[in-house]
Amino acid sequence: MGIYIGNLNYDVTEEELKAVLTAYGTVQKLHLPVDRETGRKRGFGFIDMANDTEEETVISELDGAEWMGRQMKVNKARPRESRPNKTW
């Protein structure tokens, strides 16, 4: 299970995000999705920590924390497969 981070500043980059997360553990994966049709940032991201303990630490330390001028929402991520229905 990865971690979901929402309400990010749209200008935040992967390396900036990773720099923050590294302070609480080992970042294994990091993903900042971009809108597939427009190519713009979406203001949220996903990360994977080395273990559950670090995961909990990141969530408890960063959820609701103000960063880059906005309060991050940090939580356990949901499975990717659960896609809302698209027309196709």
Add this chain to the structure above:
DNA sequence: GTTGAGCGTT
């Protein structure tokens, strides 16, 4: 400005 990809079908 809050849950990732890919393919118009894996």
